[in-house]
Amino acid sequence: MKQITRISVRHRLILVVLSSFILSAPASAAVGPHTASDLWRAGKYEQAIEAGKTENTAESLSVAARAAVSDMMTRIPPCLDCVLRAQDLARRAIAADPKAPLPHVYLAVSLGYEARIVGLLESQSKGIPEESKSALEAAIAFDPKNTLAIATLGGWNIDAVRIGGAMLARLTYGARIDDGIAYFTQAIAMDPGDFVIRYQYALSLASYDVDKYHDVIADQLARATETKSASVYESVSQSRASDLLDLLKAGDRQAFASQVKLYMGIPE
Numbered sequence: 290m291k292q293i294t295r296i297s298v299r300h301r302l303i304l305v306v307l308s309s310f311i312l313s314a315p316a317s318a319a320v321g322p323h324t325a326s327d328l329w330r331a332g333k334y335e336q337a338i339e340a341g342k343t344e345n346t347a348e349s350l351s352v353a354a355r356a357a358v359s360d361m362m363t364r365i366p367p368c369l370d371c372v373l374r375a376q377d378l379a380r381r382a383i384a385a386d387p388k389a390p391l392p393h394v395y396l397a398v399s400l401g402y403e404a405r406i407v408g409l410l411e412s413q414s415k416g417i418p419e420e421s422k423s424a425l426e427a428a429i430a431f432d433p434k435n436t437l438a439i440a441t442l443g444g445w446n447i448d449a450v451r452i453g454g455a456m457l458a459r460l461t462y463g464a465r466i467d468d469g470i471a472y473f474t475q476a477i478a479m480d481p482g483d484f485v486i487r488y489q490y491a492l493s494l495a496s497y498d499v500d501k502y503h504d505v506i507a508d509q510l511a512r513a514t515e516t517k518s519a520s521v522y523e524s525v526s527q528s529r530a531s532d533l534l535d536l537l538k539a540g541d542r543q544a545f546a547s548q549v550k551l552y553m554g555i556p557e
Contacts, residue, residue: 332521443472
């Protein structure tokens with residue numbers, strides 16, 4: 290079988306819709322005839338960001354941060370400037386409302402992307418893993434039922450082990466694969482219909498050990514394709530899930546691993 294090393298045609302067409310990879314949480318910030326959330330759902334991330342910054346409220350800045358994170362996560366190859374912009378907007382939203390959980394999640398997600406781009410040594414020297422974990426713990430403290438925060442903490446554990454190895458991750462950060470799986474499982478049990486969380490769970494496990502978790506990955510990817518998407522970001526996530534599932538079923542290990550790296554924001 291010819292290896293598939295580039296994004297599928299279907300996925301490229303979806304990306305064309307974008308204005309420029311934990312988001313499906315609701316938010317609303319009024320901006321003229323459309324809300325910033327409307328702009329986000331339409332994939333107009335730059336407009337959503339500008340609208341949120343212009344209104345400059347805690348809620349609108351949270352929408353701007355979500356749009357920046359969505360833009361960051363759909364970029365191929367990964368864009369460090371986009372990551373830093375998402376962090377800046379998340380910090381601004383946190384400053385405007387320190388107890389709002391979602392901006393803390395957006396900060397953690399963007400810090401995780403930075404760690405993937407800059408690598409182990411630089412991320413350690415900047416304290417990225419600790420800051421990301423602290424942000425997620427704050428989000429969960431403010432909203433213990435926030436499934437996005439819980440799932441993202443699951444991804445944090447798995448990614449820490451993937452980057453640093455099991456022993457270093459456990460001794461330095463308290464990160465464990467089993468904890469990552471437990472957090473994802475908890476989030477899915479709390480909101481079975483959130484297919485983006487299912488996709489992120491599969492992606493995290495696939496980046497770590499596709500052979501060991503093959504059946505779980507296949508199941509979560511399949512479930513991620515069953516629900517109708519309500520935004521461009523969700524459509525892209527669903528398309529990516531479908532691409533990965535096709536490659537997994539085909540047994541094309543090299544192409545599958547390559548796509549996982551692309552979708553995780555891991556530089557070649």
